[in-house]
Amino acid sequence: MPPPHPETWLRVTPTGLHCAPGGFYVDPGRPVDRAVITHGHADHARPGHGAVLATPETLAIMAARMSEAGAGRSRQALAYGEALSVGGVRIGLRPAGHVLGSAQVVLEWQGSRAVVSGDYKRQRDPTCAPFEPVACDVFITEATFGLPVFRHPPPEGEVAKLLRSLALFPERTHVVGCYALGKCQRLIRLLREAGWDRPIHIHGAQATLCALYERLGVALGELRPATVANRAELRGAIVLAPPSALQDRWARRLADPVVASASGWMRVRQRAKSRGIELPLVISDHADWDDLLRTIDEVGAPEVWVTHGRDDALVHAMAGRGIRGRALHLVGLGEDEDEAPPAAAGGGSLAHGVGEPAVGEGE
Amino acid sequence: MSVPAFAALLERLVFTPGRNAKLALLQDWFATQPDPDRGVGLAALTEELVFTAAKPALVRDMVAARTDPVLLALSHDYVGDFAETVALIWPEREGVNAEPPSLAEVVEALELTPKAELPALIAAWLDTLDAGGRLALIKLVTGGLRVGVSARLAKTALAAWSGTAVEEIEEVWHGVAPPYLPLFRWLEGRGERPDPRDAPVFRPLMLAHPLEDAEVAALDPARYRAEWKWDGIRVQLTSGPGGARIWSRGGEDVSGAFPEIVEAMRFHAVLDGELLVIREGAVAPFADLQQRLNRKLVSAKMLRDFPVGVRLYDILFDGAEDLRALPFDARRARLEAWIGREAPARMDLSPQIAFASVAQLSAIRDGARAASIEGLMLKRADSPYVPGRVKGLWWKWKRDPLSIDAVLMYAQRGHGKRSSFYSDYTFGLWRPDGQGGEELVPVGKAYSGYTDEELAWLDRWIRNHTTARFGPVREVEKALVLEVIFDAARRSTRHKSGVALRFPRIARIRRDKPAGEADRLEGLMAYVSGVAEEEGARSASASSPS
Ligand SMILES: [Zn+2]
Numbered sequence: 001m002p003p004p005h006p007e008t009w010l011r012v013t014p015t016g017l018h019c020a021p022g023g024f025y026v027d028p029g030r031p032v033d034r035a036v037i038t039h040g041h042a043d044h045a046r047p048g049h050g051a052v053l054a055t056p057e058t059l060a061i062m063a064a065r066m067s068e069a070g071a072g073r074s075r076q077a078l079a080y081g082e083a084l085s086v087g088g089v090r091i092g093l094r095p096a097g098h099v100l101g102s103a104q105v106v107l108e109w110q111g112s113r114a115v116v117s118g119d120y121k122r123q124r125d126p127t128c129a130p131f132e133p134v135a136c137d138v139f140i141t142e143a144t145f146g147l148p149v150f151r152h153p154p155p156e157g158e159v160a161k162l163l164r165s166l167a168l169f170p171e172r173t174h175v176v177g178c179y180a181l182g183k184c185q186r187l188i189r190l191l192r193e194a195g196w197d198r199p200i201h202i203h204g205a206q207a208t209l210c211a212l213y214e215r216l217g218v219a220l221g222e223l224r225p226a227t228v229a230n231r232a233e234l235r236g237a238i239v240l241a242p243p244s245a246l247q248d249r250w251a252r253r254l255a256d257p258v259v260a261s262a263s264g265w266m267r268v269r270q271r272a273k274s275r276g277i278e279l280p281l282v283i284s285d286h287a288d289w290d291d292l293l294r295t296i297d298e299v300g301a302p303e304v305w306v307t308h309g310r311d312d313a314l315v316h317a318m319a320g321r322g323i324r325g326r327a328l329h330l331v332g333l334g335e336d337e338d339e340a341p342p343a344a345a346g347g348g349s350l351a352h353g354v355g356e357p358a359v360g361e362g363e
Numbered sequence: 364m365s366v367p368a369f370a371a372l373l374e375r376l377v378f379t380p381g382r383n384a385k386l387a388l389l390q391d392w393f394a395t396q397p398d399p400d401r402g403v404g405l406a407a408l409t410e411e412l413v414f415t416a417a418k419p420a421l422v423r424d425m426v427a428a429r430t431d432p433v434l435l436a437l438s439h440d441y442v443g444d445f446a447e448t449v450a451l452i453w454p455e456r457e458g459v460n461a462e463p464p465s466l467a468e469v470v471e472a473l474e475l476t477p478k479a480e481l482p483a484l485i486a487a488w489l490d491t492l493d494a495g496g497r498l499a500l501i502k503l504v505t506g507g508l509r510v511g512v513s514a515r516l517a518k519t520a521l522a523a524w525s526g527t528a529v530e531e532i533e534e535v536w537h538g539v540a541p542p543y544l545p546l547f548r549w550l551e552g553r554g555e556r557p558d559p560r561d562a563p564v565f566r567p568l569m570l571a572h573p574l575e576d577a578e579v580a581a582l583d584p585a586r587y588r589a590e591w592k593w594d595g596i597r598v599q600l601t602s603g604p605g606g607a608r609i610w611s612r613g614g615e616d617v618s619g620a621f622p623e624i625v626e627a628m629r630f631h632a633v634l635d636g637e638l639l640v641i642r643e644g645a646v647a648p649f650a651d652l653q654q655r656l657n658r659k660l661v662s663a664k665m666l667r668d669f670p671v672g673v674r675l676y677d678i679l680f681d682g683a684e685d686l687r688a689l690p691f692d693a694r695r696a697r698l699e700a701w702i703g704r705e706a707p708a709r710m711d712l713s714p715q716i717a718f719a720s721v722a723q724l725s726a727i728r729d730g731a732r733a734a735s736i737e738g739l740m741l742k743r744a745d746s747p748y749v750p751g752r753v754k755g756l757w758w759k760w761k762r763d764p765l766s767i768d769a770v771l772m773y774a775q776r777g778h779g780k781r782s783s784f785y786s787d788y789t790f791g792l793w794r795p796d797g798q799g800g801e802e803l804v805p806v807g808k809a810y811s812g813y814t815d816e817e818l819a820w821l822d823r824w825i826r827n828h829t830t831a832r833f834g835p836v837r838e839v840e841k842a843l844v845l846e847v848i849f850d851a852a853r854r855s856t857r858h859k860s861g862v863a864l865r866f867p868r869i870a871r872i873r874r875d876k877p878a879g880e881a882d883r884l885e886g887l888m889a890y891v892s893g894v895a896e897e898e899g900a901r902s903a904s905a906s907s908p909s
C-alpha cells in the first residue's frame with residue numbers, strides 16, 4: 001500500500017491546520033486542546049491553548065508575552081532535531097531561520113511526510129539558527145512576499161544606509177520602526193556587527209523581549225529606554241520602536257526625527273510613502289520571492305501548500321515548474337504584528353496633517 | 364560607481380519632506396561626488412538635462428522579454444508605477460562582472476548610440492545595478508525623474524555648500540552649462556568666476572514688500588515714486604551681442620513663448636518690466652495673457668489674437684554699463700532717455716503717478732478699478748537696484764480684495780458635476796520650521812474662482828504631480844503657486860496655522876512664480892484683524908457659492 005497522501009491526515013479547518021491522527025493543530029487561530037506552535041509571533045502563537053508543544057525558546061517567548069496561564073496549561077519543549085510520537089504521528093522540529101526559536105514542524109505518518117514551515121527566511125540572521133531544508137511529500141509554505149518584486153537586498157547594506165544617514169544628520173534622532181520580536185534584536189545585532197557600539201535606545205514595548213534574547217544567549221550590547229523626556233540624549237541616537245509607535249505623539253516629540261522603518265514592505269515606494277517613512281530599510285524576516293522558489297526546489301516536494309500571503313503568484317510560478325500548488329487561505333496568519341501588510345492609504349498613517357480640517361471647509 | 368550614488372541620493376530626496384534635509388543631501392552630493400558626475404547629477408535633478416532617447420515602450424518591451432506575463436501583471440498591479448515595477452522585477456543575473464556606469468557615461472552613450480542598439484545598451488546597464496539603481500536609470504533615460512528639486516533649491520544648496528551668496532551664483536548661472544565644471548572650480552576656490560561674457564544672463568530681480576496699512580502713514584511721500592502695479596508677468600529683457608532672452612521672475616527662459624518680443628529686442632541693454640497683452644494701447648485682463656504662457660509653439664493666430672508688449676519700468680544695463688548702483692531717479696531718467704533714443708517696438712514706459720500726500724495716493728489706489736491694475740508700486744527715489752526683497756525700498760500696495768500667493772498642498776475631488784475633477788484645493792504659506800528652515804502650513808481651502816480651463820489644467824497638473832494619496836485626497840509636489848483672494852483673515856484656534864480666511868477663492872494660477880517665493884504666514888498674519896474666531900463656529904466661507 002502506498003503511503004497516504006498528506007491531505008488525508010492533515011486538513012484545513014476554520015481553526016487552522018489539523019492533524020487528525022495526532023489530535024493536534026499547528027498554529028491554530030483560536031484556543032484548542034493541543035497545539036504545536038512554530039514560533040512566538042502573535043498570529044501563530046495565540047493564548048489559551050491546553051497543551052502546547054514548541055521549541056524551548058518559543059515557549060520562553062510565549063511565557064514572556066502572555067500570562068502564565070495564557071501560554072498553555074501544560075507546555076512541552078522539543079529541541080531542534082529531537083522527535084516524539086503522538087497517536088502514531090512523528091513530530092520533529094527543525095530551524096526555520098525566522099526568529100529565535102522558530103521551527104518548521106516535520107510531520108510523518110505511515111511513511112508520508114509533510115513539513116509546515118511556519119514563517120521562514122534564508123538570509124543570514126545572527127540571532128537565530130539557520131533554516132534547514134527537509135525533503136518531504138508536501139511542503140507547506142508561507143508567501144508573505146510572494147511576488148517577484150520582493151527581493152530583499154543584503155541587510156548589511158540596509159544597515160549601512162542607516163549609519164550613513166546618521167553621519168549626514170548627526171543632530172537628528174533616527175527612529176526605526178521594527179517588530180518587537182525578532183526584527184528588533186536582529187537589527188541590534190546587525191548594528192553591532194557594523195561597528196555601532198553606542199547605546200541603542202529601545203521603546204518600552206521592546207524591552208521584555210530584548211531582555212529575554214539576552215538571557216537566551218543573544219548579546220545585544222548596551223540598551224537604554226527611549227524616554228522622550230530626554231530629547232538631548234536622543235540627538236543622533238538610534239531609537240527602535242514598534243511600527244505602530246511611529247505614528248504616536250511619542251515619536252513626534254523626538255528631536256527632528258528621521259523616521260525609518262525596517263520591513264520587507266519598504267521595497268515598494270508607495271508603501272513607504274503612505275506611512276510617512278523618510279528612510280525605508282528593506283530588512284525582512286521572511287523569505288523573498290527568490291528564496292521561496294529556491295526553498296521549494298530544495299525540499300523537492302511534488303506538492304506545495306501556501307498558508308498565507310500572495311499565493312496567486314506563487315502557485316502560478318510553481319505550475320511553471322511542474323509543482324502542484326494549493327492555496328490554503330488560512331485565516332488569521334500574517335495579520336498581526338508579524339509583517340502585516342501596511343494599511344491601505346487613507347488610514348491614520350499620515351506624518352502630517354491632511355486629516356485635520358482645512359481652513360474654510362464647507363459641509 | 365555614480366549611478367548607484369545618484370540612486371541613493373534620489374531615494375533620499377524622494378522620501379525626505381524637509382527642505383533643510385534636502386539641502387543637506389544636495390550639499391553632500393556636491394561634496395562627495397567626482398566631476399563630471401556631480402554636475403551631470405545636478406542637471407538631471409533640476410531637469411536641465413532631460414533625455415528622451417528611450418521611450419517607456421522600449422522599457423516595457425525589454426522587461427516583457429525577460430519575465431512571465433502573469434507575474435509581471437500581478438506585480439504591476441501591486442506596485443502601481445510601471446518603471447518601479449520594472450526596476451524591482453528585473454531578473455538579476457549571476458556573474459555580471461561589470462561596473463555600474465557613471466552618469467557621464469550614460470549621458471554620452473545615450474547621445475552616441477544608434478536607436479536600434481539602445482535596448483541592449485540599457486539592458487546591460489540594468490544588469491549591473493540593484494533595484495534602486497535600476498529605478499534611477501530607468502527614470503533618467505526615459506526623462507521621468509521628477510524629484511521636485513527646483514533650480515532655486517539647487518542654487519541654495521550650492522550657496523550653502525560653498526559659502527557663496529546665492530545671488531552671486533544666480534549671476535553666473537546662465538553662463539554655465541552641465542556638467543558645470545567651471546562653476547564647481549570657482550565655488551571650490553580652484554578657478555576664476557565663470558564669465559558669462561556676452562551670453563545673455565539673468566540678473567536676480569529686485570522685489571517689493573507688501574505695504575501694510577500700519578506702514579502707510581509712516582511713508583514720506585517726497586521720498587517715493589508711484590507707478591501702477593500691472594497685472595501681467597514680470598520679465599527681464601536681456602539683449603546684446605550674445606543674443607536676446609526673456610526671463611521670467613524666477614530666471615526661467617521664456618523667450619520661446621514670445622517671439623515677437625524677442626524680434627523687437629534689437630538693442631544692447633537689460634530691462635525690467637511687465638509683460639502684458641495690449642490691444643490698441645489698452646491692457647487686456649490677465650486671463651488673455653495666460654493664453655500665451657507655457658507654449659512651445661506660438662501660432663500666427665495666437666500672435667494676432669493675443670498681442671503682447673512690455674511695459675518698462677527699470678533699466679539695469681545700458682549697453683555694457685551697469686546702472687544698478689544708481690539711485691532709482693537716475694535710472695528712471697536713463698530709462699526715459701533710452702526709450703526716447705531706441706524707440707523699441709512693442710515696448711513703452713510705465714508712467715509715474717504724481718501725488719502730494721499719502722491720502723491722495725490712497726484715493727488714487729482705491730479709484731483704480733481697471734482689471735489690468737493690481738494696485739500701486741512705491742519705489743524709493745534713492746534706491747539702488749538690489750536683488751531680492753529689501754525692506755523699505757520698493758513697496759507693492761495692492762488694492763482690495765486681500766490676496767496671497769500660496770502653494771498648492773493637497774487637492775480633493777469635487778462634488779456633483781465636478782466629481783471627476785480635483786477641484787478643492789488646500790493651499791499653504793511658508794513659516795519657519797523651528798530648525799532654521801521653512802515649512803508650508805495649510806492656511807485654507809478654496810473651490811471656486813477658476814475658469815473651466817483653469818480647472819482642467821489644475822486637474823491635469825495635480826494628477827501629474829501627485830506624491831501621495833489618501834482616499835479622495837492627493838498630496839502634490841509643493842511646486843505650484845496659486846494667487847488666492849479673500850475678504851478677510853481672522854485668528855482661529857481651530858487651525859494649525861492659527862488663521863482662517865473668509866471666502867477664499869483662486870484668483871489665478873501663478874505658473875510664473877517659484878513656490879519658494881510664495882507668501883509667508885507672517886505676511887498673512889499682518890492682515891488678521893479683530894477677535895479670535897469662536898471655537899466651533901462655522902467658517903464664513905462654508906456658505907460661499909462655488
Ligand atoms: Zn512570524
Ligand SMILES: [Zn+2]
Binds near residue numbers: 041043333338
Ligand atoms: Zn506569520
